Amino acid sequence: MKLEATDISVRFGGIQALDGVSVTVTPGQIAAVVGSNGSGKSTLFNAIMGFAPIEKGSVKLNGQNISNLPVHRRVQAGLCRTFQTPRIDPESTVLEAVKSGGVVSMSSHLWDACLGTPLGRHEAREIEERAYSVLEELNLGDLASQTMGELPMGTVRLIDVGRAVMGGPSFILLDEPAAGLSHAEQDVLKAQIRRLAGDAVGVLLVEHNFRFVSDLSDQITVLENGRMLDHGTPDEVSKRPDFIRIYLGSSGADTPPRPAARQSAPDEAPLMRCSGLTARHGRIQVCFDIDLDVPRSGVVALLGANGAGKSSLLGAISGLVKSSGSIRMEDEEIHSLPAHRRAEKGICFVPEIRGNIFPTLSVLENLELSQRRLSGAALHALRDELRELFPRLHERLSSEARMLSGGEQQMLALAMALSQQPKVLLLDEPTQGLAPAVYDTLEDTIRRIAAHGIGVVLAEQNAAFAARLADHVVVLAEGEVSLRADPEILSDRTRLMEAYLGPDNSEEQVA
Amino acid sequence: MSWLTFRPTLIVVALATVAGFFIAGNLFWLDTSVLMAIYALMALSVGVSFGLCGILSVAQAAFAALGAYCTAILSTHYGAPPMVGLLVAVALPAAFAYPFARLVTNMSHLGLAMATLLFSSMFDIVLREGGDFTGGYIGLSGLPPLPGPMDAGWLHGLVWGIVALVTLMLTLLYASPYGAGLKSVRNDALRAAADGIDVAHARSVALSLSAGIAGLAGWLYAHYISYLGPDSLGSSMSISVLLMAMVGGVTTVLGPILGAVALTLLSTLLPGAESAGMFYGGALLLVLLIAPKGLMSLRDLLPARSAAKGGQR
Incomplete structure (x- = not known):
């Protein structure tokens, strides 16, 4: 049998x-x-x-x-x-x-x-x-x-x-x-x-x-x-x-977290503060009562196993996923706003697999699309900034976006996001599908973006990559925060594994 | 099995009895009532095929005609009594529908509607070209009457009694695990297969049952009118009974009967010979807009009685 x-x-x-x-x-x-x-x-x-x-x-x-x-x-x-x-x-x-x-x-x-x-x-x-x-x-x-x-x-x-x-x-x-x-x-x-x-x-x-x-x-x-x-x-x-x-997540599994330059004073009010945030897809609730502070120039790494609710949380913040709770951006409540209005308030979401670029348009066309609101001096300033941040893109302005390598596409996605002049950047798995060789460049770029005063929320499966960038780590399990810690925690595999697996409630529920 | 199982049947019996008292002696209304019951049976056959199992058949009148011609041919050519004709009129459409359904029920709604419509057209041509056997264009006349006294009141009771019996059968089916299984075939064939249901077989059995009920309606029609021609139960009738079932509420037991009664009354009572069709169409559209799931769905507006929910859907 x-x-x-x-x-x-x-x-x-x-x-x-x-x-x-x-x-x-x-x-x-x-x-x-x-x-x-x-x-x-x-x-x-x-x-x-x-x-x-x-x-x-x-x-x-x-x-x-x-x-x-x-x-x-x-x-x-x-x-x-x-x-x-x-x-x-x-x-x-x-x-x-x-x-x-x-x-x-x-x-x-x-x-x-x-x-x-x-x-x-x-x-x-x-x-x-x-x-x-x-x-x-x-x-x-x-x-x-x-x-x-x-x-x-x-x-x-x-x-x-x-x-x-x-x-x-x-x-x-x-x-x-x-x-x-x-x-x-x-x-x-x-x-x-x-x-x-x-x-x-x-x-x-x-x-x-x-x-x-x-x-x-x-x-x-x-x-x-x-x-x-x-x-x-x-x-x-x-x-x-x-x-x-x-x-x-794999790459650089043995690389110890590199202490990043901490720039935000600990007592400064956060740039964005989410409290009691929930997210649901139809009738399935996927995130429960999540508090998240994003400091100016800070990188918050959002970790967790597949299906833990990372992308849904980013969706809830950007307004693309149905949610309840509160989101305050520089002390202005923006949760009641629809997604496009939240974008105007400075929230910019870069979906996974570079979902915000138009594959059949050229790099220049893509950039122009995202810069259509700007003109004059502001536009010039932005272009200079982008040229400095993404020198490689500047060489490929006439290429179709889909012809770029994965790493270049990620750069384009970031450049388009920056063109929105965001205050908070939500990055969903930027390393997904990228060769480890480009991780260093990507890491460096994200660090420099943060240095411009932008708050970054980085949802990653790849804990090692996140460890090198993050100022603060939040681990989700089954839609709830299971751990908040400094990036040093990422070298403690046992504790991290515990947090990934979520609350162990088998004992308490027996009663 | 609670008394709720019998409720739809009791409703049919009660209303038919009350109506019988009101229209006793009025030949026009008794005649209308008998035709209404025959339409109700055909609409019930739509309820089984489309409402329960999701098979959009536009051949219900053809199945009825198949049954009607069986009994007409048997009684006019061979002198068989109507009761013999009854057996064949139910069995032959049912037996024919099963293999037919095995062939076509995997199609989409539109494909199925086309296939069944084509079948009705082919069957229509067979009837017209059937020579003396089918009576050709002229049809067959002089059929023996339905069993029992030649009394309009008796006929009213007989046909509505048959409707009540079929209602009882269907209520039993809907409430049984088979009913639940067939509903799941309609809703999601893949899910039904995962329940271990042989979807092709289940659909074919449902269409077979539906064709049998249509054949029964055809038998009543043939012996009641005592004449049968190729236009008696044509494609337009298939579409009317489909409409009746939809208007009444195709997924409920009583819906098709309600639809048949409502639409027959509507077409009888509407004014103006020439413009009646316009009012009729307008009224239909109105019903479909207000109650897209049929008139039966309006009962949800009534104060909810939780016990009433399980039994008779």
């Missing part, structure tokens, strides 16, 4: 999404797959379930090759999954959603339902009772007649787990079931997963929340770029350098 996915390769067009990945789950075992965004976790689920065609490899259930069966036949054979973004009918009731998961276990037919035959009635009653008891186990008993659209996403995820359980699967695949759940809900989910394992169901878990994963699972597979990087128990995996690299 086991579920074996062996040597799975999946290709989408020119992209090798999975390359020779193997996972085995036995009954009662809880196995997990971790890895950063785009590492192939969900694709692995899709391959096992039959949603994505596999190029190579096989999926076997209890020794039987099921690689060629359609999805519903695999479910009938005992596989089941939940979805990372639950696919729900917002108008159906919770009870209906959970009952849908039970249809697979029925032996009666449609006409039994229409004609109300004894068999049909019996099975319908059985499924209804089971649906209620599954909801009860998940502490959701009161919600049975609510419509799905009214519920927060975390609850919807829990219901999705209940729906998967209804069919009585022998192997269940959970795709980020804990995302968006409160700590209390996470504990309910953990209990349900343990109960499943206790009933000899094999569980395969994809999850960003490493604390959650390591609490539950016996085996962890680490994926990166569609390949298996590592495999072992949570204890083994969490100590391996490869895993730490994925979590903390």
Whole structure:
């Protein structure tokens, strides 16, 4: 009895999404797959379930090759999954959603339902009772007649787990079931997963929340770029350098933080002060009650694992992501303003992968676009400043932006941002996709930008890069601040890892 | 299974009975009421295919015609009694719809609408070119009447009784786990597959059931009117019953019946022979603007009764 996915390769067009990945789950075992965004976790689920065609490899259930069966036949054979973004009918009731998961276990037919035959009635009653008891186990008993659209996403995820359980699967695949759940809900989910394992169901878990994963699972597979990087128990995996690299970012991992020139007097009022800031995407709240001070000429590094809420926080500050709380810029409240008005007040956001440049326009055209508000002396002054800051760009004014190297594109993105004459610069992962060779230039440039009196918020996966620049470090985990410290902390890997993993609440929640 | 399961059926029975008392002896209104019930059945067939399972079929009248022609041919050519015709009129459209649906239900809404419309046109040509067998352009006349006394009051009771039975069947289906499964097919086929539901099979069974109900309506129509021609149950009828179901509320059990009653009343009561169509269209647009999910959705404006929510949606 086991579920074996062996040597799975999946290709989408020119992209090798999975390359020779193997996972085995036995009954009662809880196995997990971790890895950063785009590492192939969900694709692995899709391959096992039959949603994505596999190029190579096989999926076997209890020794039987099921690689060629359609999805519903695999479910009938005992596989089941939940979805990372639950696919729900917002108008159906919770009870209906959970009952849908039970249809697979029925032996009666449609006409039994229409004609109300004894068999049909019996099975319908059985499924209804089971649906209620599954909801009860998940502490959701009161919600049975609510419509799905009214519920927060975390609850919807829990219901999705209940729906998967209804069919009585022998192997269940959970795709980020804990995302968006409160700590209390996470504990309910953990209990349900343990109960499943206790009933000899094999569980395969994809999850960003490493604390959650390591609490539950016996085996962890680490994926990166569609390949298996590592495999072992949570204890083994969490100590391996490869895993730490994925979590903390890689380059210059051993470079000690270089003390930056601190220019702001500690008692000076901050340039920008965010208090009680929350951010939400639709119904999912991703940042909770965050306070953040950005001093003039200071660099605040915003660190945290993938999905911790860094980009969302920048979005909340810039006004692009729905949020609540307060943002004061030089003592003026700007949270009530829409994004374009906040930009006028001096907030400038540089999205990840240089998202603010126009790839098909030339460097000059890009710059002119961002400088269209300026004229006369101010424009001249800015141009001189940019020429001094970005000498390389000046040589490439006529090139199309997309023809620039990654590092040059990042310079262009920064130059365009500076052309807005910001007071606060929000940089989302400026090192993403850049060769380590350009890090030094980038670091130097950002330092010089700060020296112009601009406050910089630097969201980075790459802790080492951030360490070299930051005056102050804020670590996010699960949307909350888990650590505030001086950059020296970044050389303390253990504490940093702790902060990345988020608050350990497994003990306090047991009570 | 609570009493709520029976509520829609009881509503149909109660209203039909009350209406029966009011219109007893009035042949015009009794006739209108019988046709209303036949439309209601066809609108219910739309409720099953489109409302429950998301199959946009514009061939419901063709399925009804298939059933109607079965019983018409059996009774006029072979002298079969209407009750024999009933079995064939329900079974043949249902049996035909299943493989037909396997072929076409993977299409988009628009593709499906085109495919079913094409099927109706082809079927229409078959009827017209069928010679003596189908009666060709002239059609078949002299069909035996519906069983029972030739009394308008009895017919009113018979047809609405059948509507009530079908309503009961559908309420049972909607409330069952199958109903939940079919709804999830309509909403997100991929999700339904992940529930272990064979989507192609589920859709085909739903269209098959829908075609069976349409065939039943066709049987009633043929024996009530006692004449059947290629224009009796044509494509325009498919579109009217689709409209009725939409106006009433296609995802609810009672919605299609309500729509059939409302639109039939509207077209009967509207003034002006020439300009009636204009008022009719205007009224339809108004309903769709005010209640895009159908007249049934207006009950949400009533003071909420939490117990009423689960049972009969």
